[in-house]
Amino acid sequence: MSLYFEDVEVGARFTTASHVITEADIADFCRLTRDHHPLHTDEAYAKRAGFDGIIAHGLYGLALMEGLKTELKLYEDSSIASLGWNHVRFVHPMGAGDEMHVEMEFTAKRESRTRPAGVITETVWLLFPDRSPAISAEHVSLIQKRD
Known part of the structure; x- marks a missing residue:
């Protein structure tokens, strides 16, 4: 399915498949972004900071949000550009x-x-299985109109 501007219905909701975050995901994001802060690499440091262990970068979560949305293939043939993320x-x-x-x-x-x-706006949530949020944001995209 590929949505074009005319297909977008304000109020329509979509849910993605889930992904289990791994230590390798966190380490890969550290390597890719050069952000090796000890909250993401040192379990003892993260525990002293009040966490159960190392935590994923917030920006990893934002990138995961986009990746999971992409797997829905909503804009497979119609995407032009992401115009940005607001209210993250x-x-x-x-x-x-x-x-x-x-x-x-x-x-x-x-x-x-x-x-x-057309410019479309989505409210997007990265959720745990109980539907409590890890991240909330607004995403704005530019998509094609039908020919």
């Missing part, structure tokens, strides 16, 4: 072994002012 809140830490999924809702849409396309 890291609500609860995530660690190795945590199972996460995304729920998203279309909250707005409008015609692009600069090209024959």
